[in-house]
Amino acid sequence: MTGALLAEPLTAAAFRSFGDVIEAGGAPDMLINEGLCGRFHDRARLDFTDGRAGLSLFDAEARSWPCRIDMMERHPLGSQTFVPLNGVAMLVTVAPDEGGRPGAPRAFLSGPGQVVNLLRATWHGVLAPMGARGHYAVIDRIGPGENLEEYRFKTPLYVEGPQP
């Protein structure tokens, strides 16, 4: 669980068991607005238990390499989508669940314009814009009940940037 980890490029295929990577590419699913607009339809596994979808803005401090991660958290009642507003890459560190705590972590670095949706109850590090302050529109669950679990590492995890 500890030591150094190398960030991988973020792709939809590699990330699929943790969430969705949404970006335009290929042919749209449909043309709308009299042919002036392509729609890539319903591309995220949004999932809100006992609540509703809400839209919030996150304004997060810049992080730098190596990125130190002391804890992971998860939201048992809802997915969480991050839409980049100022094009700042996110380090997305995730882990499968192993008996109620994070298993072996993996780290991904997003590209400009990539939207990232974390599936409900996915262990993840806190939002980490790399190199500059990051602004994101976030779609997550609004509702009653406890929707945050945290797991603190005994020794921190360090994530290094992808090899050039």
Added chain:
Amino acid sequence: MTGALLAEPLTAAAFRSFGDVIEAGGAPDMLINEGLCGRFHDRARLDFTDGRAGLSLFDAEARSWPCRIDMMERHPLGSQTFVPLNGVAMLVTVAPDEGGRPGAPRAFLSGPGQVVNLLRATWHGVLAPMGARGHYAVIDRIGPGENLEEYRFKTPLYVEGPQP
């Protein structure tokens, strides 16, 4: 309903009866992620009748001034949120309902980073990125039933850009 209309700057106050303008500013509602991230909480009036929230991408052709608007549409079953992915300003033309058709239109030009949420059943012109192709993440209703009404103007409406 026809003739030339001048686009106004988009502000939350001016747009309130049509929808929400969401942008960071002032103090966040809460600090999360051990103080590293400000959260501007639950800022859009999302509203999905008989369906669920979905996330899609829109890729729309560039429009130019004066912007010709031949019709308006509305979605009786859900709100629709536009999150700009590449910073291209949107012309947002809206109208109050008057007996099932659009009343006197108003036009607003968004600024970089402004997120726009149209309230359920708000008459609006089709997505109009000004000057460049626009990419947007869109949160709208996914579900059965007819969620599109269109109203075609007898003579087109032309919208001029804001005065410099």
